[in-house]
Amino acid sequence: MNRLTIHTDGxxxxxxxxxxxxxxxxxxxxxxxxxxxxxxxxxxxxxxxRDDVVAALRHINxxxxxxxxxxxxxxxxxxxxxxxxEERPGRVNTHWGNVIETNHFGTHEFLDLCEQLDCEPYxxxxxxxxxxxxxxxxxxxxxxxxxxTLADARRQNGRDDPWPITYWGIGNENWGCGGNMRAEFYxxxxxxxxxxCRHFDGxxxxxxxxxxxxxxxxxxxxxxxxxxAFMDGLSLHYYSMIQxxxxxxxxxxxxxxxxxILKKALYMDTIIGQHSAIMDRYDPDRRVGLVVDEWxxxxxxEPGTNPAFLYQQNTLRDxxxxxxxxxxxxxxxxxxxxxxxxxxxxxxxxxxxxxGEHMILTPTxxxxxxxxxxxxxxxxxxLVEPEDYVFDNDAIPQISAxxxxxxxxxxxxxxxxxxPNQPADLTCNLHGTGAxxxxxxxxxxxxxxxxxTFESPxxxxxxxxxxxxxCNGHLAITLPAMSVVALTLT
Ligand code: AHR
Numbered sequence: 001m002n003r004l005t006i007h008t009d010g011x012x013x014x015x016x017x018x019x020x021x022x023x024x025x026x027x028x029x030x031x032x033x034x035x036x037x038x039x040x041x042x043x044x045x046x047x048x049x050r051d052d053v054v055a056a057l058r059h060i061n062x063x064x065x066x067x068x069x070x071x072x073x074x075x076x077x078x079x080x081x082x083x084x085x086e087e088r089p090g091r092v093n094t095h096w097g098n099v100i101e102t103n104h105f106g107t108h109e110f111l112d113l114c115e116q117l118d119c120e121p122y123x124x125x126x127x128x129x130x131x132x133x134x135x136x137x138x139x140x141x142x143x144x145x146x147x148x149t150l151a152d153a154r155r156q157n158g159r160d161d162p163w164p165i166t167y168w169g170i171g172n173e174n175w176g177c178g179g180n181m182r183a184e185f186y187x188x189x190x191x192x193x194x195x196x197c198r199h200f201d202g203x204x205x206x207x208x209x210x211x212x213x214x215x216x217x218x219x220x221x222x223x224x225x226x227x228x229a230f231m232d233g234l235s236l237h238y239y240s241m242i243q244x245x246x247x248x249x250x251x252x253x254x255x256x257x258x259x260x261i262l263k264k265a266l267y268m269d270t271i272i273g274q275h276s277a278i279m280d281r282y283d284p285d286r287r288v289g290l291v292v293d294e295w296x297x298x299x300x301x302e303p304g305t306n307p308a309f310l311y312q313q314n315t316l317r318d319x320x321x322x323x324x325x326x327x328x329x330x331x332x333x334x335x336x337x338x339x340x341x342x343x344x345x346x347x348x349x350x351x352x353x354x355x356g357e358h359m360i361l362t363p364t365x366x367x368x369x370x371x372x373x374x375x376x377x378x379x380x381x382x383l384v385e386p387e388d389y390v391f392d393n394d395a396i397p398q399i400s401a402x403x404x405x406x407x408x409x410x411x412x413x414x415x416x417x418x419x420p421n422q423p424a425d426l427t428c429n430l431h432g433t434g435a436x437x438x439x440x441x442x443x444x445x446x447x448x449x450x451x452x453t454f455e456s457p458x459x460x461x462x463x464x465x466x467x468x469x470x471c472n473g474h475l476a477i478t479l480p481a482m483s484v485v486a487l488t489l490t
Contacts, residue, residue, distance in 0.1 A: 002399045002426040003385040008411055008489070009432030010381040015404055016337050017063040017375035019329045020368060021122065023294055023340035025070035026105070027096045027347050028309025034345030034354050035113065036105045043357045047112055048104075052359045053345060054116045056352050060368040061375055064120040064167060066293055066340045067110050071095040071177035073169070074128030078138045081106020082157050095177060097308030107142070111163050120166060122293070122340070127171030127193060127210065128179035136196040139165070144200035151200075162201055167338070169293070170194055171210040173237065175219060178210055183219045186210065187226035194230040208291050211235035212275065220275045224282040233291040233337060234279070238271055239348075240264040240321055241298040250299035250312040251449050258317055258420050258448050258482075259391040261297060265321040266396055268295070269328045276335040289337025292329065296342045296349030296364075297321050310347045315451045316460055316482055318349055319363035319443055323416045323484045326371055327402040330379055353454075360457040363450075366443050370462055370486040373412040377404035380411070389419040398424050399479070411489040417479035420448050428475040436489045438475075440465035444483035462486075 024030050037043045037050055044051040068076050072095055080089050081103045088103035114121040123142075125135040137150055143162045144151040151162070170193045172178045174186045181189065190209050199205045209227060211234040212219035223234060240261055242248045248257055275290060297318050301307045322341070329336045341364070342348045351365040379402070386399035396418055403413040411433075417424040430436075442465035450460050465485055468477035479485055 002387050002424050004399070004401055004426060004428040005383040005431065006403045006413065006428065007381040007431045008403075008405070012379035012381055013334045015330050015333050015374050015377055015379050017061070018120070018338035019326070019333065019336060020061070020372065020375050021064040021066065021338055021340040022057070022062055022344045022351070023066040023070070023342045024344040025347065026068050026072045026076070026093060026101055027070060027343065028306065028311055029346040029354070030343050031105045036109065038104065046116060048109065049113050049116060050354070050359075053352060053354070054113075056359065056361060056365070057117050057344070060351070060365065061372045062117050062119045063375065064122045064338065064340070065114060065117065065344070066122040066124060066169070069124060069172055070294070071173065073124040073172045074126050074130070074178040076126055077130065077134065078107055082108065082153070097306055108157060108159060121163070122167035122169065123165065124169035124172050125193075125197070127174060127189060128177070132193055132196050135170075135193060139168070139197060140200050164203070165199070165205070166203070167206050167208065168197055169208045169210070169235065170197060173213065174210040175213070175216070183222035184226070187223050190223070190227050191230050194227070206232040208233035208235055208293070211237070211291070213237040215271050215274065217274055217278055220278045224279055224288070228282050228288055231288055233289040235291045235293045236272070236275060237294040238268055238292065239294070239296060239298040239342070247299045250297075250302065251315055251451060253317070253449060255391060255420060255448070259394070259396070261317055262320060262324065262418050263394070263396050265324050266328070268325055269331070272328065272332045272336060276332060279335065286334050290332070290335045292336060292339040294342045295325060295339060298348055312348060313451050314350060314353070314362035314364050315449045316363050316445050317448055319367050319460070319484055320416055320418060320482065322349070322364045322367040323371070323414065324400045324418070326367070326374070327400045327414070327416070330374065330402040330404070333379055355454050358454050360452045360454060361461070362452060363443065363460045366460070366462050367484055370441055370443065370484065371414055373406060373410070373488070374402070374404045374414070377406040377412065379404050387424070389422070398422070399426060413487045413489065415477070415479055415485045417481060417483050420482045423481055424479040426477045426479060428477065430473045430475055433473050433489070436470060438468065438470055438487055438489050440468060440485060440487045442480070442483055442485045444480050448482060
């Protein structure tokens with residue numbers, strides 16, 4: 001029997017809503033087609049930005065959007081993306097298929113998108129091939145209210161007021177595509193860039209250093225030792241994939257593929273724990289956030305699509321990955337201040353997929369929608385005592401769960417059953433709770449690789465759920481195999 005104890009009247013840290021952030025790069029069909037169709041498109045749009053995508057993302061309360069990369073960020077020169085569109089230069093997108101980047105989507109378009117989404121922009125500046133002056137000038141262009149040449153150029157390009165920028169990345173993967181630097185070298189480079197990255201209206205800028213990937217603990221140690229005083233956040237990238245050179249199909253997999261990807265996703269708990277322990281040595285008050293600004297599943301691109309465009313389908317397996325990962329972020333929310341799933345539209349573990357004028361929601365999208373009540377809620381103390389889900393002489397916990405209480409006193413408890421073939425009986429003690437109304441929703445399907453397609457867009461979507469009973473602060477629940485369940489207790 002799986003057991004759970006939740007202290008519903010307990011207090012914990014706030015689950016920062018920015019943990020539910022997103023990442024969109026100039027890569028494949030993420031922007032061009034997926035978000036940006038241009039003002040003259042027959043696809044309904046507002047100033048060139050797709051209305052259907054904006055409405056979908058607003059519905060999950062998207063808190064922030066990271067842009068323009070990724071690897072693209074360290075090859076991006078912001079002046080290419082301002083001014084009349086027909087005069088903007090075409091550049092080769094060297095990281096993603098050598099296609100021509102028209103720069104039709106640039107600074108003004110991105111910040112218009114964020115305003116339409118009502119989310120915070122998170123801009124990643126160019127360290128790898130840019131200069132300190134270029135980055136500093138971008139900030140003046142964006143944030144200065146007075147009459148400088150750069151602020152006047154912004155006005156000429158149609159924006160009078162400065163934008164309220166808070167989140168600023170200083171390079172991306174600077175151990176790799178962002179300059180192939182050593183940690184010791186990048187730490188000094190970071191300090192230099194950070195010195196000139198300021199808000200020109202006097203507000204505080206949240207500066208995020210290019211961080212490690214996976215289990216590169218040396219990078220974290222050096223950055224924290226040499227540069228913690230100059231940063232507010234340290235980025236971390238971790239993708240759940242079978243193997244870098246043979247990632248496997250997003251849709252055609254057996255139980256081994258299911259188990260392996262979920263086990264890889266759960267490894268996020270270990271690496272966050274290890275990076276946090278290093279950060280604790282230099283920053284015991286946890287002022288510096290760990291910003292997991294790229295995470296998600298990564299498979300071989302869909303057959304018949306450009307492999308450099310990283311277009312992949314999204315199944316129930318991805319929904320489970322999203323759910324267990326968000327639970328891990330909640331667990332570490334005193335250190336994890338922000339996270340950004342890769343990537344919002346048509347790339348990797350996307351929220352939505354588009355085809356011409358059509359858009360579908362993925363199973364991952366539905367998890368973000370079911371979990372949105374956790375945003376900015378108080379994490380409740382929880383003890384999870386799961387059974388094992390055993391596969392091929394290996395095991396992972398069958399249950400993952402998290403609970404929070406919002407400002408109105410409503411409690412949201414979210415659960416996953418990771419087993420693709422066994423239901424999970426769960427007994428849950430709710431300490432501190434009186435009479436309760438409970439409503440439930442479930443995301444599951446008949447097969448591990450169930451997915452939404454343009455022909456069948458509602459194959460996987462949340463349904464009402466009532467396989468639970470509650471009596472005297474004791475909740476008994478049966479989670480069907482391979483399911484994500486959300487219960488709201490009022
Ligand atoms: O998300 C795709 C790529 O993965 C990003 O551009 C890069 O930062 C990471 O390696």
